[in-house]
Amino acid sequence: MSLFKTTRRAAMGLVAAAVATLPFQTQAGGHGIDLAGKTVEWIIPFSETGGSAKWANFYAPLLSEALPGAPTVVVKFMPGAGSTKGANFFQEQTYDDGTLIFGSSGSTQFPFLLGDPRVKYNYADWNVVLASGTGGVAYLPPDMAAKMSGLDASGLQGEDFIYGSQGATRLDLVPLLAWEMLGLSVEPVFGIKGRGDGRLMFERGEANIDYQTSSSYLKGVTPLVEDGSAVPMMSWGALDDAGNIVRDPTFPDMPTFKEVCEATAGCETSGEKWEAWKAFFIAGFPAQKMVFLPNGASADAIATYTAAFEAVKARADFAEISSGRLGVYPQMTGDEAKGALKSGTEVPQAAKEFVVGWLEERYGVTLK
Amino acid sequence: MDVIFTALPALGDAWALILQPVVLGYLILGVIMGLCIGVFPGLGGIAGLSLLLPFMFGMDPILGLALMIGMVAVVPTSDTFASVLMGIPGSSASQATVLDGFPMAKNGQAARALSAAFASSLFGGLVGASFLTVFILVARPVVLEFRTPELLMITIFGLSMVGILAGRVAIKGIVAAGLGMLIGTIGEGASSGDLRMSSYDFPYLTDGLKLVIVGLGIFAIPEIISLLRQDRAIAKEQALGGGWLDGVRDWFANIWLSVRCSIIGVIVGVIPGLGGSVVDWIAYGHAVQTTKDKSKFGSGEVRGVIGPESSNNAKEGGGLVPTLLFGIPGSGSMAIFIGAIALLGSGQIEVGPAMLKNNLDITYSIVWLLALANVVGTVICIAASGGIAKLTTIRFALLAPFLFMIIAFAAFQSGQNLMDLVALFAIGFLGIMMRRFDWSRPAFLIGFVLSNPAETYANQALQIAQSRFRKGFGEGIDYIFSPIVIVLLIITVISVVVGLRQAKSILAEGDVKSGSKRAPLAFLLIVTGYIAYALFDAASIPSFSRDRTFPMFVACVCLLGCAVLIIRMMLKPETDTVFADRERHGDDSEATHGLWPTLAWFAALLVLTALLGFILALGLFLFSFLRIRAGLSNVAAVIYTASGIAFMCAMAWLLNRDFPPGLLQEYADLPWPLT
Structure with a gap:
């Protein structure tokens, strides 16, 4: 661990040094682009009020400092059609001078994966420069949690669960499929506006199962756990370098869904259902939010942005300022980001077909 | 007692934080920025806060809060200018103010209406803050008592205000509200994402129409077009009567109405999920019901201004409860506010359940900064109102093109799309026709605003209730008929009965003479056609989807109403009120310029x-x-x-x-x- 830290620190130092010399390099060799006096537009395909807005607003001022020439970075919101409007717009843009970037989210990835007819964009055309991961935690009211014996969730199988959901084709697909695999009969109540409303429904005692992404869990549910009105059930887990699901570093004491599934009769961690769940989990959580340069971006521009995000990560205070807003999750650049993009947007055809069929059969949702 | 012992020192700390000159300076700066932005219709707290966001990063928390709260607090104050002077509902908080505020401006009483509104806003803000100071300590369990059936019941109570605003022919008002609800259902359903009256081939409508566009279209455009046709100034008389002192006196004479409406504002604001969309209508309804002589409502009754304006600033205070205690934003601007708080300082303020425990002093600072911002904002607004009221004496042809410009810009805020302008034009045309044939536009807007919550809460309550009934009959009944629901139900029934009895004497849009049969009948048939098509469209959604139920139900009720109206039109002579047509008599028919x-x-x-x-x-x-x-x-x-x-x-x-x-x-x- 200490070795890892040292090497990482050394790497960060190198990056910082590289960034510090970038402007000079620009004059000398032409590596990287200079954005002095320019305005970088960061398109977010959601409204000002969502989670992606918070994420972009957190990064924008830091990115501005880290980019060569310290351009103004403005976040531009382009909501509509569940983010497909903004993504379609970005698809039409061609690389100009590196002043246009795009921030996608799991809600942009899922319609792409599921073959939503509105999707006119293709991730393969874009150039990823940052990938931010997150995790998720499912939790129960204490009386339900008491019915679990250790990791075995089969005691919950006869119960009626109500879950406040934003829609079966959204990120909620991951918890809904997970609970179904455990044999729980969870009835989603659709039409809530955000996960915060889902938590409120849980607090009011109307819903008796819920999940939150990590940062919302830390802020909103931990106090409930402390006063005894909620008990964590499991986290979705995190990915290690080899692509295995391991315990979430933010919640090392919490079992993952994989562990619970293994301990519960009737739930299997292999087969098409599991592969489908895993594929969509990866698309929705470890590679949830990404920053892209448009089609045709020059290698210089990609290098410049990659270096800038690395410099942001290398800030001495980054861990402190980011933990509350982003959680303790990898903020990936370079090849790591490319890997995240690949695992988040290239889902096996079988997994795709399984989920499409499951959505139609279980919720009557057709994507046409 | 423990509660008080922790609260008092925190309150003291809060005041110590607030009363630093630099904090007050930032607050005033925020207030001035908020006033400048709030004056423009369609630009509210969201636009303002987005402007400030880049500066929030790492800022001293109390200074950042002062700046942001100063800005958010005064938006419902300053948007009164547009409502009263131009008849443009600046934001959802000031829709009801238009009903009586604008007629007052037309009567040359703009300054009086404005200062009455501002005095009410100020008072509402202060009442809200005082109430919150105590209430916030016990708010959490109270708020959690409002489950989905209670939320549905409040929405229905809001809808029952249609009864008061229905106009002379009650069924017309109900159909208007139903039409508003149907237009509100356009787009992707909240339940399974099925499309209503839209298609993916034409993506604009799939997100539904935004309130800014419908509000501007239904209220502002008809008024602007009408004034433009008459080619005069907004105020009929050149001499402006009623100075700002009169307005303050009006407010003081109705201080108890102001108190009651402020309390209504805080309470509705506290409940997460409803936000500001109903509160001004409930307050307006309350003002109407508690006034003896109702004949002046709609043509410039000052109580119709005092009621909603007292409630809408108080609501902002109430809205802090879900925002701060639950981390659930009550409105779009509150959502950005939460995001911005995270950027402040080193992020030590964590909005959510822990806020009261860890940051009670900050919580109180926020509550009282809000109240203080109201005071500062109101003083500036009252001082400016006399001068700004002179706008109403300018020849309207000089003002109108700039109003079109501002309205178009406001409409773009919703989708940044040419289609926004097309939708504005279409809804504006509907508004013009509704105004001409005396269909209640407030009823339409209430229907539109409450369509979404009514549908969502109805579906959710039904679904959860079904699950409860499966567990046991008693459990289901307990869930649906909680004491709060029963109380709300009784209030609603009384309000509908009383409202319908009084509706005939409340001419929210002034008196309209009847004319020939053909034009009103044609309009009714077009409306009926749209409703029938909406019914057909909803019925074509697969039957297992919940997205079809609500539009089908509303459309059926509306069609019944339309049938009654058509029969009445066939039986009655053309002098009957059902044939009201503004082009026959009055200002519009004598206008210098034609409609087209x-x-x-x-x-x-x-x-x-x-x-x-x-x-x-x-x-x-x-x-x-x-x-x-x-x-x-x-x-x-x-x-x-x-x-x-x-x-x-x-x-x-x-x-x-x-x-x-x-x-x-x-x-x-x-x-x-x-x-």
Whole structure:
């Protein structure tokens, strides 16, 4: 661990040094682009009020400092059609001078994966420069949690669960499929506006199962756990370098869904259902939010942005300022980001077909 | 007692934090920025806070809070200017203010209406803050008592205000509200994402119509067009009666109404999920019901201004409860507010359940900064109201093109799309027709605003109730008929019965004479046709989807109403009130300009925008309107146009918005702002 830290620190130092010399390099060799006096537009395909807005607003001022020439970075919101409007717009843009970037989210990835007819964009055309991961935690009211014996969730199988959901084709697909695999009969109540409303429904005692992404869990549910009105059930887990699901570093004491599934009769961690769940989990959580340069971006521009995000990560205070807003999750650049993009947007055809069929059969949702 | 012992020191700390000169300085700065932004319809707290966001990073928390709260607090105060002076509902908080505020301005009482509104706003803000100081300590369990059936019941209570505002022919009002609800269901259903009255081939409608567009279209455009046709100033008399002191006196004479409406505002604001959309209507309804002589409502009754304005600032305070205690934003601006708080300082303020425990002093600072911002904002507004009221004496032909410009810009805020303008025009046309044939526009707007919560809560309550009933009959009944639901039910029934009895004497839109049969019947048939098609469209959604139920139910009720109206039209003579038509008698029929040529000006702006992009189109529109319709000299028209365009560009630059491009931009690469 200490070795890892040292090497990482050394790497960060190198990056910082590289960034510090970038402007000079620009004059000398032409590596990287200079954005002095320019305005970088960061398109977010959601409204000002969502989670992606918070994420972009957190990064924008830091990115501005880290980019060569310290351009103004403005976040531009382009909501509509569940983010497909903004993504379609970005698809039409061609690389100009590196002043246009795009921030996608799991809600942009899922319609792409599921073959939503509105999707006119293709991730393969874009150039990823940052990938931010997150995790998720499912939790129960204490009386339900008491019915679990250790990791075995089969005691919950006869119960009626109500879950406040934003829609079966959204990120909620991951918890809904997970609970179904455990044999729980969870009835989603659709039409809530955000996960915060889902938590409120849980607090009011109307819903008796819920999940939150990590940062919302830390802020909103931990106090409930402390006063005894909620008990964590499991986290979705995190990915290690080899692509295995391991315990979430933010919640090392919490079992993952994989562990619970293994301990519960009737739930299997292999087969098409599991592969489908895993594929969509990866698309929705470890590679949830990404920053892209448009089609045709020059290698210089990609290098410049990659270096800038690395410099942001290398800030001495980054861990402190980011933990509350982003959680303790990898903020990936370079090849790591490319890997995240690949695992988040290239889902096996079988997994795709399984989920499409499951959505139609279980919720009557057709994507046409 | 423990509670008080922790609360009092925290309150003391809060005041110590607030009463630093630098904090007050930031607060005033925020207030001034908020006033400047709030004056423009469609630009509210969201736009303002987005402006401030870049500066929040790492800022001293109390200074950042002062700046942001100063800005958010005064938006419902300053949008009163647009509501009262121009008849433009500046935001959802001031829709009801238009009903009596604008007629007062037309009667030359603008300053009086404004200062009565501001005094009420101020008072509402203070009552809200005092109430919250105590209530916030016990709010959590109370708020959690409001489950989905309770939320549904409050929504229905809000809808019952249609009864009061239905106009002379109650069924017409109900159909208008139903039409509003149907228009509110356009787009993707909340339950399974099925499309209503829209298609993916035409993506604009799939997100539904935004309140800004419907509010502006239904209220502002008809009024602007009507005034423009008459070619006069807003105020009928040149001499403005009623100074600002009169308004304050009016407010003081109705102080108890103001108290009650403030309390209504806080309580509705506290409940997460409803936000500001119902509160001003409930307050307006309350003002009507508690007034003995109801004949003046709709034509300039000051109580109709005091009620909603007392409630809407109090609501902002109430809205802090879900925001701070649950981390659930009550409105769009509150959502950004939460995001911005995370950026402040080193992020030690964590909005959510832990807020009271860890940051009670900050919580109190926020509550009282809000109240203080109200005081500062109101004083500035009252001081300015006399001067700004003079706008109502300007010849309207000089004002109108700039109003069109501002309304169009406000409409773009919702989708930044040419289709926003088309939708505004379409809804505006519907508004003009509803005004002409005396269909209640407030009822339509209430229906539209509450369509979404009514549908969602009805579906959710039903679904959860079914699950409870499966567990046991008693459990289901307990869930649906909680004490709160029963109380709300009784209030609603009383309000509907009383409201319908009184509705005939409340002419929210003034008296309208009846005329011939043909035009009103044609309009009714078109409305019926739309409703029938909406029914057909909803019925074609697969039957397992919950997204079809609500529009089908509403459409069926509306069709029944339409049938009754059609039969009545067939049986009654053409002097019957059901044939009300403004083109027959009164201001509209005697107007200097016809409806169609006036509307054509706005249509021209639309078409030009589609061809040339907004800024070029606006330039042409402003110049030719001022030159031809207003009869200015070339030089004057050029100067006016240039300043209008400069202003628009400055706003767009500040808010970082692009203008919708036209056909020209497909072929030519033009520099900003022409892009």
